[in-house]
Amino acid sequence: MPFTNDRKIVTSAADGQVRLGLVKENGEAETKRLGKHQGRIHNLALEPGNPYILYSCGEDGLVQHFDLRSNSARKLFSCSSFTENKQSSGSIRLNALVIDPRNPNYFAVGGSDKYARVYDIRKYQRDSSSNLDKPVNTFCPHHLIETHDVHITSLAFSNTSELLVSYDDELIYLFQKNTGMGPSPLSIPREDLQKLEEPQAYVGHRNSRTVKGVSFFGPHDEYVMSGSDCGHIFIWKKKGAELVRLMVGDRDIVNQVEPHPNMPVIASSGIEQNIKVWAPVSSDVVPLPHDVQEIMESNKRGREENSHVTLTPDMIMHVLRLHRRQALSYIERRYNRADDDSDEEHEEPYSGISEDASSDEGSANECNIS
DSSP: OTTSTTOEEEEEOTTOEEEEEEEOTTSOEEEEEEEEOSSOEEEEEEOTTOSSEEEEEETTOEEEEEETTSSSEEEEEEOBOOOSSSSOOOBOOEEEEEEOSSOTTEEEEEESSSOEEEEEHHHHHHOTTOOOOOOSEEEOOGGGTTOSSOOEEEEEEOTTSOEEEEETTSOEEEEOGGGOOOSOGGGSOHHHHHHSOOOEEEOSOOOOSSOOOEEEESTTOOEEEEOOTTSEEEEEETTTOOEEEEEEOOSSOEEEEEEOSSSSOEEEEESSSSEEEEOOOOSSOOOOOTTHHHHHHHHHHHHHHTOOOOOOHHHHHHHHHHHHHHHHHHHHHHHHTTTOHHHHHHOOOOOSOOSSOEETTEETTOOOOO
């Protein structure tokens, strides 16, 4: 926690607990539980410059607020998916939570859908009985609005309230404050959506196998950093998204890359059982490695090959009907040939798809999904 002489440390883990550690003068530490989530906690957020306030979010969709001056956690709301009507909606499993350093009243969350949501803590402070999910703004790249198979793994705010969003097996996007879709993205007219500025995209890495972080870097947040499935650390210029540095950070995967708050130093972690600290040792500009294009192309191919096929309910029912007709056709042929010994020599074991099964909806051997 800030301004505690590094004596108070808050942690979270897969056991769903938020814990506070108190480091004594002799180096020993005592810990106590502050709060609990149902499921894993991927992220804590500390209010900048405040030694008492922090937030947590978890896979249960719950966002909690903690004040170390009290002995209890406050459950703010459970994040839910957007629906086009007043019917109840499912909860969003949350992976990321960040506080805007320019205005700590605002914080953003992201998880198992495509929308990054921004909230105002003052709404919940004014009405202590309110626990409704009421974002004040939402962000999403235009081309992902119609998709249902992407989710957010990490978020980061710049010192000027720009919002970085890293998507699973997609790209990293930078949103300006004025490019949000408002509190209800499903109700925004298409013509108004087209007027919004497209976010800046950062390409080259791959975020698929684990939950990757994303960060700004530099005294004025001039750079964007991320780990990758290929084991490299990617650093881009924020303006223009030019890749300026590519470093081997892990033999397998780099998950997190975090900057020092005041010095040109970064820390990275991955699958290996260590944390690496990086610092400049020379003013010479190091060129990108000779195989940078091969690395980026390999990440791109992996992302494209892993692209998901969206099955609509009609497609699923059509496949199930085909399977049922094929099974009935096989049973009928089997009984018709039960008394014919010669037929048994040519009978083929059922494999789930019959070669001569037919239907009025097309060939039983064909299932075209586009």
